[in-house]
Amino acid sequence: VNNYSQLFYICSNGHKHSINWNNWKTGRRCPYCMGRPIITIDFICDELNKERYKLLTNKYVNSHTKFDYICNNEHTNSISWTHWQQGVRCSKCGISGWEKEVKAFVKSLNLFYIPNDRSVLLNLNTNRYLELDIFLFQLDKAIECNGIYWHKDEKTQKLDAIKRQLCKDKNISLLVITDREWNKNIERCKSKIVSFIMN
Known part of the structure; x- marks a missing residue:
């Protein structure tokens, strides 16, 4: 059709690929033979x-x-x-330093919790369990440690909304702490956690 339309070919070594005429004229050839996999x-x-x-x-x-x-x-x-x-x-898997600090603080309160629990919240849309960062199963409470960067995209926000609804349906109180909150005022976050656990 034009210089940018894809032309399909088989190179002399039997690799199937496509290229446009412009790229062919500049000397580009089979990427597999050149050691650059497509x-x-x-x-x-x-x-x-x-x-x-x-x-x-x-x-x-x-x-x-x-x-x-x-x-x-x-x-x-x-x-x-x-x-x-x-x-x-x-x-x-690469749990951030601040999340480790939150978990260490909860542990220092002599409370038993399950880290990264995947046995309670079944997402019926995917038939997979969603994770609770800190699940205080004896208290029916959970704490989520959300990094702002990872929780800003639309897909993650939808999963977070599903998680909140599933917690509500199962009568699990959920507290969300963000990395921004924790790094800005650790003591305030600790007080927030204590208040959440005690009430």
């Missing part, structure tokens, strides 16, 4: 499988568009191919 959803799936991650998305758009996955610890999340290549992995 990023496809199957390629991404294979790369994730190497680290025991499971890909949930079935279409690759580009290197900056996020795809969904389940990590080897059963956390559901999303990431772009660019970030994956840079070594970024599951944000839930």
Whole structure:
């Protein structure tokens, strides 16, 4: 049709690929022969499988568009191919320092809790359990430690809304502490946690 229309070919080594006429004229040839694999959803799936991650998305758009996955610890999340290549992995597994501080504080109150519980809140849309960062099952209370960055996108906000509703349905009181709150005023957050637990 024009210089930018894709032409499908099989190279001399049997690799199937496509290229537009403009790129062909500039000397580009088979990316497989050049040692540069084409990023496809199957390629991404294979790369994730190497680290025991499971890909949930079935279409690759580009290197900056996020795809969904389940990590080897059963956390559901999303990431772009660019970030994956840079070594970024599951944000839930890489528990942040401030979240560890919150958990240490709750533990210092001599309360038994289940960290990262995935046995109570079943998301009926996906048939997967949602995680509670700190589940005080004897008190029917839970504390979520939400990083502002990871909880700002629309998909995560929808999951957070489902989590709040499921907690309400199961009569579990839920307290959400953000990294911004904690880092701005730790003592105030600690008081908030104590008040939440005692009432």
